[in-house]
Every structure is written in C-alpha cells, then in structure tokens.
Amino acid sequence: MPTEFTDYDPSLGNKFVFVTGGVMSGLGKGITAASTGRLLADAGFDVTAVKIDPYLNVDAGTMNPYQHGEVYVLKDGGEVDLDLGSYERFLDIDMTFDHNVTTGKAYRHVIERERAGDYLGDTVQIIPHVTDDIKRRIREAAEGHDVCLVEVGGTVGDIEGMPYLEALRQFAHEEADEDILFAHVTLVPYSKNGEQKTKPTQHSVKELRSIGLQPDIVIGRCADRLEPRTREKIALFCDVPVEAVFSNPDVEDIYRVPLMVEDEGLDEYVMAELDLASRALPADDRADGWREIVTRETTATVEVALVGKYALEDAYLSIHEALKHAGFETNTDVEVLWVDADEMDDAHADRLRRADGVIVPGGFGARGARGKIDAVEYAREYDVPFLGLCLGFQMAVVEVARNVCGLEDAHSAEMQADTPHPVIDILPEQYEVEEMGGTMRLGAHETAIEAGTLANDVYGDTACTERHRHRYEVNPEYLDRLEAAGLVFSGRADNRMEILELPDHPFFLGTQFHPEFRSRPGRASPPFLALVESVLAERAADTGEVTA
Ligand code: GLN
Numbered sequence: 001m002p003t004e005f006t007d008y009d010p011s012l013g014n015k016f017v018f019v020t021g022g023v024m025s026g027l028g029k030g031i032t033a034a035s036t037g038r039l040l041a042d043a044g045f046d047v048t049a050v051k052i053d054p055y056l057n058v059d060a061g062t063m064n065p066y067q068h069g070e071v072y073v074l075k076d077g078g079e080v081d082l083d084l085g086s087y088e089r090f091l092d093i094d095m096t097f098d099h100n101v102t103t104g105k106a107y108r109h110v111i112e113r114e115r116a117g118d119y120l121g122d123t124v125q126i127i128p129h130v131t132d133d134i135k136r137r138i139r140e141a142a143e144g145h146d147v148c149l150v151e152v153g154g155t156v157g158d159i160e161g162m163p164y165l166e167a168l169r170q171f172a173h174e175e176a177d178e179d180i181l182f183a184h185v186t187l188v189p190y191s192k193n194g195e196q197k198t199k200p201t202q203h204s205v206k207e208l209r210s211i212g213l214q215p216d217i218v219i220g221r222c223a224d225r226l227e228p229r230t231r232e233k234i235a236l237f238c239d240v241p242v243e244a245v246f247s248n249p250d251v252e253d254i255y256r257v258p259l260m261v262e263d264e265g266l267d268e269y270v271m272a273e274l275d276l277a278s279r280a281l282p283a284d285d286r287a288d289g290w291r292e293i294v295t296r297e298t299t300a301t302v303e304v305a306l307v308g309k310y311a312l313e314d315a316y317l318s319i320h321e322a323l324k325h326a327g328f329e330t331n332t333d334v335e336v337l338w339v340d341a342d343e344m345d346d347a348h349a350d351r352l353r354r355a356d357g358v359i360v361p362g363g364f365g366a367r368g369a370r371g372k373i374d375a376v377e378y379a380r381e382y383d384v385p386f387l388g389l390c391l392g393f394q395m396a397v398v399e400v401a402r403n404v405c406g407l408e409d410a411h412s413a414e415m416q417a418d419t420p421h422p423v424i425d426i427l428p429e430q431y432e433v434e435e436m437g438g439t440m441r442l443g444a445h446e447t448a449i450e451a452g453t454l455a456n457d458v459y460g461d462t463a464c465t466e467r468h469r470h471r472y473e474v475n476p477e478y479l480d481r482l483e484a485a486g487l488v489f490s491g492r493a494d495n496r497m498e499i500l501e502l503p504d505h506p507f508f509l510g511t512q513f514h515p516e517f518r519s520r521p522g523r524a525s526p527p528f529l530a531l532v533e534s535v536l537a538e539r540a541a542d543t544g545e546v547t548a
Pocket residue numbers: 361362363364365389390391392414469470471472473
C-alpha cells in the first residue's frame with residue numbers, strides 16, 4: 001500500500017470510467033464493468049480497475065465469506081473483494097492491493113497522518129482530507145494505464161458511499177470532460193403485467209444528481225433487453241441521450257457478458273465519449289480470442305463434488321471459475337455438485353458418490369472438518385480423482401496420518417489444539433502474531449517441484465508460483481511417517497510442504513496454495529485442468545475396455 005502522499009500529475013492523461021449502482025446491490029456491475037474493460041483491451045488499450053468497498057474494514061481478510069463471498073488473494077498478498085478476481089480474469093491482468101480502496105484504508109491513513117502531525121493546525125475532515133486521500137488512491141492505481149475502471153461498491157444513497165461520490169464529483173471537476181465517464185448500472189424490473197418499470201432508475205439517478213453527479217450512461221439490468229419505449233423514458237427522465245441507455249439482460253454465463261456488451265455497442269460508445277475512438281484498433285484487427293474461448297461447443301459433462309461448508313457459490317467463486325476455465329480448454333461442461341461437509345446427510349453423500357471428481361477447498365475452523373476428512377478417505381479409497389486446496393491439502397494429510405499411518409487422533413492444531421499428533425501445525429512465524437488482519441502467509445510464493453512427479457506433469461515445469469493464504473502447514477516432524485505411508489511431497493518451498501500426491505492413485509493432488517486465483521479463461525489453472533483431464537482420461541479408458 002503506498003503510504004507517501006503524492007500530488008497528482010495531470011500529464012498522465014488517463015481516462016476514467018466510474019461505475020455506480022442504483023436501486024440494489026448484486027446487479028453485477030463488476031462484471032458489466034469488467035466486460036466493457038475486456039473490449040477496450042481488445043481494442044488495444046491498457047485497462048486497469050479499482051474497486052471501492054465503502055466498509056470500515058481495512059481489507060476483506062477478516063470477513064465471513066457468507067456476507068461478501070470469497071476473500072480473493074492478490075499476488076502481493078492483498079486480501080480483497082471477489083470483484084477484483086473478476087477484473088483479473090476478464091482483463092487478464094494481475095492487480096495489487098492498492099486497487100482495492102476501502103473506507104478502512106482511507107480513514108486509517110488520514111488518522112495516521114493526523115497523529116504524525118502532517119496536518120498541523122488543520123481541522124481534519126472528511127472533505128477535503130478523506131476525499132483527497134480517495135482521489136490520490138484512484139490516481140495512483142490508474143498511473144501508467146490508458147483506462148481505469150472505478151467501481152463504487154454498494155448502492156447510490158448508502159451513507160457509506162457518500163465520501164466516495166463526493167470524491168468522484170471533485171475528481172470530475174478537476175479533469176477534462178473527455179477523460180471522465182460516469183456509468184450508472186441500475187435495475188429495471190417488470191411489473192405484474194409485464195411492463196418494464198423505469199421509476200426505480202429515475203429515483204436512483206435523481207439521488208445521484210442531488211449530490212452533483214450526472215451519469216453519462218445508464219445501463220439497465222433486466223431479464224431481457226430494454227424495449228425502445230423503456231430506453232426513451234430513461235433518456236428523458238435521466239437526462240441522457242437515448243443512445244446512452246444500454247441493456248444488460250441476463251445471460252446464461254458471465255463469460256458471455258462481453259459478447260452482449262459488444263452487441264449493444266457499449267464499448268464503442270465509451271471509446272467515443274472518452275475520445276479514444278481514433279486510437280482504437282480497427283474492428284477487424286481486434287483480438288477475438290475471448291469469443292472463441294467462451295463459445296466453444298462442449299462434448300462431455302463432468303461432475304465435480306465441492307465439499308465445503310458454505311452453501312453459496314460466491315464463497316468458492318474462484319474455484320467455480322477455474323473449473324469453467326478447465327472446461328473451456330477440454331470442451332467439457334464442468335458441473336459442481338455441492339456437498340455440505342458439516343451436514344453430510346444422504347442427499348449430500350449421494351452427490352459425493354455420484355461425482356466424477358472431488359475437490360476439498362480452503363477454509364478455516366473446525367466446522368466441517370469431519371466431512372472433509374471423510375471425503376478425502378472416500379476419494380483415496382475409491383480411486384476418485386481428488387484435488388485438495390489449502391485446508392483440503394491439510395485434511396488430506398490428516399486423513400492419511402489417521403487411516404494409513406495409524407495415528408488415530410492425528411489432527412490439525414487449528415481444529416484441535418491438544419491433539420497428540422499435530423500433523424498440521426502453526427507456521428513458526430505465526431507464534432508471535434497478535435493481529436488477525438493481513439498477518440497470514442499471504443500472496444505469491446515460489447514452489448520447487450520435483451522432476452518425474454505428477455505435479456511436474458501437471459505444471460509442465462520444476463517450479464510454480466501460486467498464491468497463498470494460511471497460518472498452518474505440514475509439521476515436519478511427521479514427514480518420515482507420512483512419506484512411509486506413500487504420500488509424496490512433490491512441491492516444497494525450503495522445508496515447507498507445498499504439494500502432495502499419491503502415486504498409486506489415478507489422480508490425487510493437494511496444494512497448500514490456492515491455484516484457483518491464477519486461473520484465467522484461455523489459461524486454466526494447471527491443477528484444475530489436470531483434474532478434469534484425469535476424469536476424461538479415466539472415462540476414455542473405461543469405454544475403451546468396454547469396446548475392446
Ligand atoms: N485454516 C488453514 C490455515 O490457516 C487453511 C487456510 C485456507 O484454507 N486458506 O492454514
């Protein structure tokens with residue numbers, strides 16, 4: 001996080017698209033913005049993004065995935081909102097922690113400066129001190145890029161969002177008109193008699209205007225495209241040209257949103273308004289890899305059980321996305337079967353047994369540990385392709401310790417502090433750590449991979465750099481016993497165990513890191529791709545036997 005206060009250099013010449021949300025949250029403004037960004041990138045521009053989260057947490061690290069979905073981890077170890085994952089996937093970029101602006105960060109910095117005496121003599125206030133800090137953060141994150149998408153989390157009218165909207169108003173005031181665009185993403189619901197209703201949109205734009213912001217573009221989220229009459233009404237009441245009102249209908253897959261944005265002409269409109277059209281690549285020369293990737297025909301379906309504790313797709317979003325990416329690359333439809341590790345009733349157990357592959361994802365705390373260990377045992381015993389991620393890797397170690405090494409009470413010290421066999425134990429550097437926020441082993445670290453192993457095959461390399469987020473690791477005291485039981489630690493970082501595998505199994509791989517965060521459409525994460533490929537290979541071998 002930059003700590004120095006720098007004055008903005010207007011000669012940088014970035015363009016900014018500010019995206020606000022109206023009526024309610026959860027309209028997918030992040031995906032809409034990221035999709036528009038994808039098209040600008042295809043037109044030859046260097047695009048980056050900033051996500052503003054108007055909460056008082058400094059970062060997302062201490063938040064429960066039930067409220068905001070998964071905590072996404074950046075390469076520099078920033079623990080951030082999952083929308084940053086969408087930007088990384090859609091724009092195919094690696095972002096840094098300072099691309100997530102939170103109220104906690106801005107206030108903390110301003111208060112620290114006040115204590116340091118930086119504002120001696122001044123009354124320190126939201127305007128100008130906090131708003132200046134917000135503007136500085138946006139400008140610094142945009143530096144060196146052609147276009148910066150700035151998404152304001154929450155909904156216009158939220159008290160929490162006020163300092164940000166005021167900062168954006170000032171920002172627009174300070175910049176040239178052609179460098180700034182305000183896009184408002186809003187809900188257009190249907191009435192009982194099937195009419196598209198614009199009143200909620202009118203109200204939220206009125207709210208925006210009362211704080212001095214006039215949207216340049218209105219994007220209506222609706223089950224279908226907006227009817228001409230709806231667009232005209234929005235144009236009239238929100239004071240935008242009718243060409244600036246765009247539809248954002250539901251699509252079956254978020255990866256198709258860029259195709260829809262293109263079809264609507266939103267990208268061209270944005271480029272024209274930002275005075276970028278003359279610098280854009282001619283339509284025929286633009287990259288169209290995205291369309292090719294996301295519109296592939298699928299020839300097979302694979303079902304993967306996800307054995308976790310949150311019955312909420314967003315809580316494991318990057319895993320779902322990584323599986324989709326693996327699907328794109330193998331022309332496979334990968335379906336995720338949700339298995340509740342905490343309450344594995346018959347229906348959940350049936351889904352586990354039906355699945356072609358099993359993933360035990362990351363997590364914290366003891367709840368669901370039993371179910372996760374049972375799922376590992378099932379996959380190991382029945383030769384079902386298995387991928388364990390972070391906590392899933394650790395639970396695989398516990399399972400092997402208990403059921404193969406015969407250490408009956410083996411556990412992770414996280415789940416049971418007094419276990420006689422802490423096969424997973426706290427990282428030595430965590431002994432002294434007192435604060436909870438941002439103190440885990442975080443971010444990208446290199447792992448050395450042993451030649452001739454499954455991991456070597458999966459990564460096609462003798463090293464990988466993946467993102468981490470953990471406090472516990474394999475206890476080296478148990479290494480000999482685990483290895484004697486057949487576990488191979490094929491990836492290590494110094495004396496840390498980073499990857500495990502079982503050679504006598506069709507596909508059994510665990511990673512202490514989270515490979516899902518680096519997966520991209522067109523470049524699926526190797527462990528996920530390998531999991532899906534192993535299922536397809538098993539299937540081909542089975543049908544081969546039948547026809548032979
Ligand atoms: N709770 C475990 C640890 O802290 C695993 C963390 C995770 O799965 N991200 O090591």
